[in-house]
Amino acid sequence: MDKQTLIHTATTLLAGSKGLLAMDESNGTCNKRFAKIGIPQTEDARRDWRELIATTPNLAKNISGVILYDETIHQKRGDGKTIINTIIDAGIIPGIKVDTGAKALAGFPREKITEGLDGLRERLTEYYKMGARFAKWRAVIAIGEGIPTRACIEANANALSRYAAHCQEAGLVPIVEPEVLMEGTHDLQRCFTVTEDVLRAVFIQLYLQGVMLEGVILKSNMVMPGLRCAHQATVDEVAEATIQCLLQSVPAAVGGIAFLSGGQSGELATAHLNDMHVRYRSKLPWPLTFSFARAIQQPAMSIWHGEEKNKSAAQQSLYHRAKCDDAARRGEYNTAMESTII
């Protein structure tokens, strides 16, 4: 393991006020999002969408890294250039999702275990050769009556830590993503308790597997009530609960934390990140940024609608969201920015 190179990659990804853009949806998830707004669910459409993102003018001003999916890392643009080289040439670090998805956890019918450890060493070597310098593995933890169980939390924490160790051996910075899902009727406090429990389990496992924390990026959910909870929290409440939970469970040595958006609107995810920086910046031992997929992509995808004539407007929307998120990381976002695209 080349510690200095890993730390350098993590530091570069987290530098300044930039953040990450996740465009690593599996084909199934990407197709579902296309279907919702009437875009054809084809390999070409997925390539066109990812090419649109990768060629967004000035994206590197606000985005330090982009997370790709296996199909995309092998794809070429219409003009023959690979999408990964387009990203590298734009001054953005490419990353790759390497888990193979969340599958039913045997014996625990309502819970999932993320798979993908088989053949991971070889796949990481290949991705590194192609230019990827960081990777992502997402575990999903659902909240409900009697869940999550210890079995689910410990199995996922162990898989995440084994993945992270493989990444560091191969020279890639692992993004460790234990996502506590927003679906459900649970309240803010329950999300807090579960998120803390999961994070503690993950960091114990990372320690046991000898993972170097300075070369890890944690991708966390924000601490929020379930989508169907009768009492929704204010922006201040979410910011406070999230920061308190992270301070209690994430070691200061960790390279940084990047949030997933989890189904929040772009504006809300940005407002939460902004509030955390406005109110708690001086307390944070790690860089705190964004690694959104839907909260950056969704408005742009609706504008694009699969049509070339909408490409430039979609790119402007994408750039706008990334710019708002960059401002949020500085604690300088305000809703007035939403009415002035660009």
Ligand code: 13P
């Ligand atoms: P969302 O921001 O849409 O939650 O996606 C982030 C991600 O990468 C999930 O793995």
